[in-house]
Amino acid sequence: MSVPLSIALVFRGRALATIGACWLLVVGIAAIGAPLLAPFDPLEIDPFVRLSEPGWPHLFGTDHFGRDSLSRAIYGARMAILIGSGSVLIALVAGGLVGMLSAYFVRLGHLLMRIVDVLMAFPALLLALVLMTLLERSVLNTVIVIGIVYATTTARIVFGMTLKLKRDVFVDAAICSGAGHVSVLFRHILPNLMSPMLVQASFIFAFAQLQAAALDFLGLGLPPEVPSWGNMLSEERIYVTRAPWLLIFPGSLIILSVFSMNLVGDALRDNIDPRFKDDIAGV
């Protein structure tokens, strides 16, 4: 099936998910074109226009340093995409590998899955907090930490799915026709896992946004000078009564993006192999 056709199938009759996908496209465009789209420098401080209301030329108003909120929000889209895709990449590669290898090599699986169990004994945000305590506040470290947190759940899900696939006839057929372990795992099993992993990726992308925003809010996420939606909320929260718009814009951006990603994930999930549907929880 061609790609445009399968995309059309996923979104057919799902107006909300389609709008969500369009919104994510807008966020993506804002992220790529931030330097062109942002009317001001997101870091430029102007004490004369502190906490000014939304209007011209500052459409989203300004924060307590006089920085333009709209420009910060546009650059924030960069961080959102970076954190989302970075943690998805780490979670899927690390979690996927651990899950597949554990299911395929039973002895190794006993060991690896116990390690996953141990990491999962820590509630998600708590694990992230502990890891952030040990590391410096930086964009890369935040991505790594969130990636590790979701790698554990991904490993468990992929483990379950690979176990199901391993019993299938096509795996026996591949082994009989002389395929080695690497070939069976990556040429025969992995392609079957691709679409459920795409669904998992969309949910991780959504959760990672909330997780990163929470870390920013607690002062343990991205460095404070980085313009991210979470940092915007965190820095301006004491001005909530004087300048409520400073929290409405970044907050709505986070909610819209997470909601959209969840909707897209939901739409994708309805189109994957029904055997795997229950493996991926989502929201």
Place this chain on the structure above:
Amino acid sequence: MLNYALNRVLTLVPTLLAASFLVFMFIHLIPGDPASILLGDTATPEEVAELSRELGLDEPLWTQYVLWLGNVLQGDLGTSVFFREPVLSVIADGAETSVLLATMTMFWIVVFGVPIGIISAIRHGSWVDQATSGGAMLFASVPTFWLGLYLILIFSVGLGWFPSSGFPSLADEGGASNLRYLVLPSLTLAAPNAALIIRLIRASMLDVSREDHVRTARAKGLHPVRVAIRHVFRNALIAVSAAFGFTFAALVSEAVVTETVFSLPGIGRLVVQSILRRDYPVIQGVILIIVVFYMAINLLVDLAYASLDPRVSLK
């Protein structure tokens, strides 16, 4: 059943030991000498030397771990650098707030989540279902602290119905009426978790309603509401109970944020503040206790699940 229970407890022991080892290693992974880290910046060289000897820092790592575990099992989690008090009593001070907050949150989750989930399953496909499912997903997409801030803005600053921060103990002046301090925080905490429960109840009720015994119940002419509650919902609850451990983990994570927003003197805020104060013994102690609690709850959930659904323990 007894075999299953015993088996579950036994497999838990190595995981618990490994998790406690990770918590123990936390102090060693921080750059610097563990004894000076545990005592803070104000400690004298003599105190540091004394503690090093006590912790056995010149011994191999596993001896140190055994020493530490021995202390922990006797209830000695070390001394807080900031409070100059035993870690256990610092944590105990936060327990009242956190336990009451969790209880109140669970109350909202049950009061709002269960009926909405049932209605959305009974009327699945209708606009009611689409609105509640969509609404639930929307609530699960809201950052906890953002919701908290706006609840404060509307109900404390605007309407003045509830206090915006802090929580005096129930033993203090005001007694049970102090619970009003927890209304907004518990609603904040309940929102994303109720959303989760709504979607879960809906999904598992739809699963159960496709089973033969439900068709039989309908065929013999039982009232649809009776079928939905007695035949479908009760069976669906089994799957829902299995998610309780997950809900607990979500509650702990979000309580850290919520308690910070509302400045509640609970265990969640204690973690954040201890991290900012570099009060490592407290961080270590809280995490150990939460992990033990979480594992105990997962164990209870598994056992309850097995006794509700005999097929589980026979596997």
